Amino acid sequence: MPKPLTRREVLGAASTGLVAAKVAHSATTDKPAVLGGSPVRTKPFPSWPVIAESDERAFMQVLRGGKWNRLDGDCARRFEETWAATLGAKHCLATANGTSALIISLNALGIGPGDEVIVPPYTFVATVNAVLMQHAIPVFVDTDPETFQIDARKIEAALTERTRCILPVHLGGSPADMDAILEIGRKHKIPVVEDACQAHLAEWRRRKVSTLGALGCFSFQASKNLNSGEGGALLTNDSDLYRVCQSFHNNGRGDTGSGFGYVRNGANLRITEFQAALLTEQLKRVEEQSRTRERNAAHLTKQLAEIPGIRPARMYDGATRNAYHLYMFRYDKAQFAGLSRARFLKALEAEGIPASGGYTPLNKEPFLKHTLDSRAYRAIYPAKQLAEWTERNQCPANDQLCQEAVWFTQTMLLGPREDMDQIVEAIRKIQRQAGTLQTRS
Numbered sequence: 550m551p552k553p554l555t556r557r558e559v560l561g562a563a564s565t566g567l568v569a570a571k572v573a574h575s576a577t578t579d580k581p582a583v584l585g586g587s588p589v590r591t592k593p594f595p596s597w598p599v600i601a602e603s604d605e606r607a608f609m610q611v612l613r614g615g616k617w618n619r620l621d622g623d624c625a626r627r628f629e630e631t632w633a634a635t636l637g638a639k640h641c642l643a644t645a646n647g648t649s650a651l652i653i654s655l656n657a658l659g660i661g662p663g664d665e666v667i668v669p670p671y672t673f674v675a676t677v678n679a680v681l682m683q684h685a686i687p688v689f690v691d692t693d694p695e696t697f698q699i700d701a702r703k704i705e706a707a708l709t710e711r712t713r714c715i716l717p718v719h720l721g722g723s724p725a726d727m728d729a730i731l732e733i734g735r736k737h738k739i740p741v742v743e744d745a746c747q748a749h750l751a752e753w754r755r756r757k758v759s760t761l762g763a764l765g766c767f768s769f770q771a772s773k774n775l776n777s778g779e780g781g782a783l784l785t786n787d788s789d790l791y792r793v794c795q796s797f798h799n800n801g802r803g804d805t806g807s808g809f810g811y812v813r814n815g816a817n818l819r820i821t822e823f824q825a826a827l828l829t830e831q832l833k834r835v836e837e838q839s840r841t842r843e844r845n846a847a848h849l850t851k852q853l854a855e856i857p858g859i860r861p862a863r864m865y866d867g868a869t870r871n872a873y874h875l876y877m878f879r880y881d882k883a884q885f886a887g888l889s890r891a892r893f894l895k896a897l898e899a900e901g902i903p904a905s906g907g908y909t910p911l912n913k914e915p916f917l918k919h920t921l922d923s924r925a926y927r928a929i930y931p932a933k934q935l936a937e938w939t940e941r942n943q944c945p946a947n948d949q950l951c952q953e954a955v956w957f958t959q960t961m962l963l964g965p966r967e968d969m970d971q972i973v974e975a976i977r978k979i980q981r982q983a984g985t986l987q988t989r990s
């Protein structure tokens with residue numbers, strides 16, 4: 550894209566009598582697209598999902614074979630073996646979706662009425678819904694705005710004698726501070742369940758996330774870096790826990806898998822053979838796609854970090870690999886002539902760069918108060934504990950982050966490096982024109 554004229558160009562152009570034309574050209578190309586100028590980018594970003602012929606073959610094989618249920622076929626088992634081996638875990642159980650992987654995990658740990666579970670407020674609602682499904686209480690620990698992850702330095706202060714689980718999320722694919730979290734878990738004998746739903750192939754000190762806590766959970770929902778429309782999995786190195794999970798997710802059946810023998814209560818949270826067949830195929834591309842995202846994200850971060858008012862999310866020192874399900878940064882409007890984030894996002898979109906403002910504060914969602922006010926919760930918990938919940942669950946750093954965050958999706962990192970340059974150019978253009986945008990957009 551043409552840049553604004555340098556002093557030298559202005560002088561050079563003046564000497565050849567071209568200055569008026571060049572200045573007019575620069576003003577046109579720098580005019581924000583939202584105000585009618587030409588956008589920095591007109592091409593779409595890479596589409597998702599990536600579909601190869603091999604996906605079609607694998608899918609049709611299941612369809613024609615007629616064994617659509619995992620109790621009849623072996624696609625699910627094969628996927629579980631491959632995913633467990635890829636991550637370095639002893640056991641993998643594929644599930645209907647990520648939410649059910651979380652529910653099964655909490656259930657296997659015996660989390661239930663009367664218990665408290667530590668969760669971050671900066672996450673998708675499913676993390677917290679899984680806790681509520683057990684009739685346990687979510688206790689929110691504030692976010693570290695530099696990393697967008699749960700602030701591990703604040704976890705210990707939130708523990709009580711009722712805390713039965715710590716549920717960190719590797720948000721956006723960037724690992725939470727697992728050294729600190731695992732240490733707190735060890736010290737207080739509280740199991741850690743990793744919500745790795747957005748963190749396929751992410752690593753903490755060269756070990757794959759999801760294998761560090763008692764259990765780790767993935768989602769394979771349509772937007773995810775490994776995707777089968779819907780789907781999920783849990784990983785564990787504990788064979789006893791695995792057996793409970795396996796049984797619970799299969800209506801409480803015992804080792805035989807099918808038939809009418811039950812060893813516990815349970816539910817049908819099984820994956821289908823269609824999902825598993827697609828996952829096995831998609832899995833063949835995940836490493837390469839992941840490396841592309843990492844390369845592009847590194848290039849993007851280097852350049853964005855130089856723009857005043859743009860602060861890319863930092864990774865913790867122990868994070869050796871980021872899955873970049875989301876590319877996240879904070880936007881400081883003071884460096885953009887006071888241009889609000891909403892108008893910044895609109896201007897960016899008009900330049901051909903789609904972006905979102907991300908989550909709103911989950912701990913303040915009215916549905917939480919309604920749930921805690923329900924007949925079931927009132928039957929389980931003392932009125933005082935429920936009444937104090939709001940006060941106990943304030944997360945001011947997260948409130949602020951929710952106003953400043955900007956996200957790009959993982960698919961935007963899958964193209965060539967020039968795509969990153971266009972993202973940077975669009976942001977720089979908006980910054981140059983922020984004064985005009987502030988008064989006219």
Ligand SMILES: Cc1ncc(COP(=O)(O)O)c(C=O)c1O
Pocket residue numbers: 646647648649672673675676718744746747767768769770779780781
């Ligand atoms: C952090 C997080 N946890 C849990 C889930 C739930 O996964 P699913 O949608 O597959 O049930 C998601 C998926 O969107 C997620 O992003």
